[in-house]
Amino acid sequence: MTPPPERTAAPPPRAEDRDGGSRVLRFSPAERWIHRTTALLLGACVLSAACLYLPALAELVGRRALVVTVHEWTGILTPLPALLGLVSRAFRADLSRLNRFGPHDRRWLRAALRRDHRPQERPAGKFNAGQKLYAGYIAGAVLVMAGTGLPMWFTGLAPLVWRTSATFVHDWLALAIGIVLLGHIGKALADPEARRGMRTGRVERAWAAREHSLWRTDEDAGESRER
Secondary structure: OOOOOOOOOOOOOOHHHHOOOOEEEOOOHHHHHHHHHHHHHHHHHHHHHHHHHOHHHHHHHOOHHHHHHHHHHHHHHOOHHHHHHHHOHHHHHHHHHHOOOOHHHHHHHHHHHOOOOOHHHOOOOOOOHHHHHHHHHHHHHHHHHHHHHHHHHOHHHOOHHHHHHHHHHHHHHHHHHHHHHHHHHHHHHOOHHHHHHHHHOEEEHHHHHHHOOOOOHHHHHHHHOOO
16 A cells, blocks of 8 residues: 655745735845945944044043044045945946936925925835935045045145145035934934835835835846845
């Protein structure tokens, strides 16, 4: 008599299958690594700058030479994660998206200026117009900060008048960066699903449809699986 075939246990369902496919991939592991390391370096650079320029913090922290060293090296290293991240196909694809500004982005900005929060008035692809402007501003500001910081670090690179001008630009741009970063953090704190997307890589499909209605989630998720 032929014995009955052995029953094999079915593999456990994946998280995206258990929730009915309600979550979609937004950021690859490489992109999340780039974001975290850049945030860490830039945050340390801004905090060390505050300790150098605000007397109350300077007295509280002390050890000015160490703070100067931390500020210099974190400033120089801040662009490094993005440069290393260029090996990631998903990161390069997102850079291309951030670099494109279309009619729907101008419509998003007009609605934002009117404080119109209706999703239909704020069409966006994977990144909205505000995120595109922020990314472009931070990328340019980091390069300017590095360029103006080097003459202050290596005083023999430029004459005194150049160093004076570089110091003026460096100090005021640092203040502007600090204000913009606070705004960025405030927006992130107000959107738990966006934070979850950066933390885990996945977001709710309903959130994506509401906040990024022009994002082709299925196609872009496939691209994001490529590191």
